[in-house]
Amino acid sequence: MRIGYGIDFHQLVEGRDLWIGGIKIPHSKGALGHSDADVLLHAICDALLGAACLGDIGVHFPDTASEYKNIDSKILLAKTMELIQSEGYRIINIDSTLCLQLPKIKPYVTQMQEVIAAICGITSKDISIKATTTEHMGFVGREEGLVAHAVVLLKKGL
Ligand SMILES: [Zn+2]
Numbered sequence: 072m073r074i075g076y077g078i079d080f081h082q083l084v085e086g087r088d089l090w091i092g093g094i095k096i097p098h099s100k101g102a103l104g105h106s107d108a109d110v111l112l113h114a115i116c117d118a119l120l121g122a123a124c125l126g127d128i129g130v131h132f133p134d135t136a137s138e139y140k141n142i143d144s145k146i147l148l149a150k151t152m153e154l155i156q157s158e159g160y161r162i163i164n165i166d167s168t169l170c171l172q173l174p175k176i177k178p179y180v181t182q183m184q185e186v187i188a189a190i191c192g193i194t195s196k197d198i199s200i201k202a203t204t205t206e207h208m209g210f211v212g213r214e215e216g217l218v219a220h221a222v223v224l225l226k227k228g229l
Pocket residue numbers: 079080081104108109110113
């Protein structure tokens with residue numbers, strides 16, 4: 072068994088789509104980044120890589136590489152899964168928390184779970200997605216950005 076932890080941050084700006092957990096969420100602002108800036112998928116990728124001691128998302132998918140410009144982060148998660156599977160690992164479960172003031176993500180959680188579960192070869196019951204505001208404090212509270220934390224448990228073999 073191996074535990075892994077990931078955290079990711081993105082700015083929220085006008086004129087960008089808001090992708091969280093592999094789905095596009097209607098909102099007046101979107102996350103700024105080299106890829107589609109999906110903060111939740113990035114945190115999960117980092118947690119997976121961390122559990123397998125394979126570095127981080129920036130090592131495998133550098134934001135200087137044109138091939139990753141505006142890339143769908145579901146592709147990055149799929150590539151990350153290939154990396155951990157090549158080391159003989161499978162996922163037991165993922166737990167995650169999103170920190171953002173707006174929009175409310177609860178209506179989208181089931182769909183996010185289904186998308187992530189399909190990529191990771193687990194069931195929706197194995198992927199927990201929680202959300203919190205920061206009670207209007209700090210950059211999250213001012214709606215300048217959002218944060219995702221993720222913890223994963225991997226097991227080697229079947
Ligand atoms: Zn990111």
